[in-house]
Each structure stands twice: as structure tokens, then as C-alpha cells.
Amino acid sequence: MPIKYQFGYILPMPFAGCFHGFWFTAYLILLFRVRKIYKWDDEDFIFYIMYAFIPFATLAVHKAIKEK
Numbered sequence: 203m204p205i206k207y208q209f210g211y212i213l214p215m216p217f218a219g220c221f222h223g224f225w226f227t228a229y230l231i232l233l234f235r236v237r238k239i240y241k242w243d244d245e246d247f248i249f250y251i252m253y254a255f256i257p258f259a260t261l262a263v264h265k266a267i268k269e270k
């Protein structure tokens with residue numbers, strides 16, 4: 203985003219958007235698969251979904267999974 207708005211360079215934006223969208227979608231799909239493996243209750247699962255919308259909060263999910 204700084205490249206786009208501060209420098210006016212928009213060429214990499216479609217690629218960055220596709221890259222980000224792919225990994226965001228992959229994270230959400232994998233959450234459903236991991237939920238079954240770790241047998242998360244609904245409350246934990248909802249929090250992990252909400253973490254997808256907070257920058258760098260997925261690192262907290264990774265840490266929680268490593269602890270289990």
C-alpha cells in the first residue's frame with residue numbers, strides 16, 4: 203500500500219492483491235480442516251476466524267497450534 207499511495211506505483215498491485223487473496227482464502231479453508239484435527243470448540247474456532255482479519259494475529263493462532 204505505501205508503494206501505491208506514496209509513490210504512485212500501481213504496477214505490482216494486482217499481483218499483490220491476488221497473492222494476498224489466495225493466502226487469505228487458503229488460511230480460512232485450512233482453519234476448517236485444522237478444526238477437525240484439533241477438535242476445537244466453537245468459541246476457539248470463531249476467535250481464530252476473527253484473527254484472520256487482524257494484521258499479524260495469525261501468528262497467535264500458529265503459536266496456539268504449536269502449544270497443542
